[in-house]
Amino acid sequence: MPAWDYDIVIVGAGPAGLTAGIYAGRARLKTLLLEKLIHGGQVMTTDLVENYPGFPEGISGFELSDRMRKQAERFGLEFRTGEVLELEPGPEHHLVRLQGEELRAGALIIASGAGYRKLGAPGEKEFTGKGVSYCATCDGALYRGETIAVVGGGDTALTDTLFLCRFAEKIHLIHRRDAFRGEKFLQEQVLAQEKQGKVEIHWDSVVHEIQGRHAVEALALKNVKTGEESRLPVAGVFIFVGITPNTSWLQGCVSLDEWGFVFTDGEMATSVPGIYAAGDVRSKLLRQIATAVGDGAIAAFAAESYLEHLQR
Ligand SMILES: Cc1cc2nc3c(=O)[nH]c(=O)nc-3n(C[C@H](O)[C@H](O)[C@H](O)COP(=O)(O)OP(=O)(O)OC[C@H]3O[C@@H](n4cnc5c(N)ncnc54)[C@H](O)[C@@H]3O)c2cc1C
Structure with a gap:
């Protein structure tokens, strides 16, 4: 029996977290997605998305987010509303702290995004x-x-x-x-x-x-x-007066760049084994839905490989 509550815990239900949820769900991993507000992240504040492939006439941010959520649910992703307040990385599992509750995660995907100043x-x-x-x-x-x-x-x-x-x-x-x-x-x-x-x-x-x-x-x-x-x-x-990453809950846990964005390698791995980051929260060149979605897919795939190696 694994020594954790969930194989993967994903923090943040923007496009990065929702995509990671689709991939983790299809890999049949027990996955929980935690979102402090409403699924969709920044996309929910976008009237019309015109540069996301597959929608030549554009698509409303609300509809795109809703479709992503439904797709993730179809593959068994568990959703919960809750703000992650703290993370405590460990060699066997990572502790995710919410108000009055603690969850053990085999792997963790940070998809908490960013906000424009x-x-x-x-x-x-x-x-x-x-x-x-x-x-x-x-x-x-x-x-x-x-x-x-x-x-x-x-x-x-x-x-x-x-x-x-x-x-x-x-x-x-x-x-x-x-x-x-x-x-x-x-x-x-x-x-x-x-x-x-x-x-x-x-x-x-x-x-x-x-x-x-x-x-x-x-x-x-x-x-x-x-x-x-x-x-x-x-x-x-x-x-354009700056963009702030949602990483205050991560201080001291993983390496951050000088602006507070999470450093990862090409496989979305952070400085801590078993902890991955995807989307706008990462230190990267282009913060868009298309890049968040790509990051989320890679992070889930990398987390799955990590868990497989851990259990061998
Ligand atoms: C007004 C606007 C218009 C945009 N238009 C476009 C566009 O047309 N095309 C395009 O490609 N991109 C657009 N973008 C950018 C795009 O929305 C982002 O690149 C994308 O949403 C990033 O996705 P993400 O999943 O990484 O993060 P986010 O969308 O930021 O989602 C992160 C989620 O994590 C949650 N969260 C944060 N901290 C915690 C915590 N501690 N515990 C639990 N949950 C937490 C947040 O509530 C949020 O829901 C736009 C952005 C804005 C603001």
Whole structure:
């Protein structure tokens, strides 16, 4: 008899966790998926997903998540609502702590995802998905020929401003400082776009309100040095002020990069044997549904091989 309650415990029911659940279920492993909120993760906040293969007309985030959950349930995955508060890795099993409860897992898959940092400006929450976006790859093509804004000054803000130049007629780049933090090479490319009139940079500026009736129509800006206020008409605003991994419950358990994302190898193995990570929570290049799904499949397959070796 195995010395654990579940062969695999998966933490987080976004696309990475749900895919890991489908693969673990089909491998006939006793698997529990723990989710603190609602299945689907960040996808539930997405109106229309247009870049996930197999849906040429796009699919709503809700429907995609629901289909993934039903598929996982069909293969016997057990779901529970609960927040994992702590993890205690061990040589024979790993302890997963919830409020007032402890579970023993033969292998663990961390799929707790990440969240985009918010500006906290009035209108931001109300217009998310209606002109406020945190993902240029996802929503850039919706703004063909439009005037839009980008907020931020790091690598992502600069890279995605250049990417958005392919679609938008004009981009207002709003940065709260008087110099960018991003790579010099990226800065040069953005400044070259500024010379051509495609990009207009608003230094020392912050967005203090996102305005509109049914969708974004304008930004209220404030210059932090002069205090001057202005109104900028735009069809959309992309906010790139950072992404935070959901890893506070993992401190000291597995190796994390300098931003708190989990280090893994190509098989999704973390620094601790039997603990895998998949999706946005990983230290990686591209955080998308397609990559989360791929990670989840690999993590479940690797966990299955790990358990087989352990029991030999
Ligand atoms: C507004 C928006 C639009 C997007 N649009 C697209 C798009 O069009 N195309 C695309 O490919 N990608 C898009 N993305 C990105 C995509 O949603 C993510 O890459 C993807 O959801 C990552 O999946 P994941 O499973 O790794 O993590 P997540 O989706 O972040 O899911 C993680 C889950 O873990 C849960 N969790 C966290 N901590 C715990 C804990 N301690 N205990 C239990 N549960 C926990 C969370 O509640 C969450 O449900 C978008 C993202 C956003 C925010």
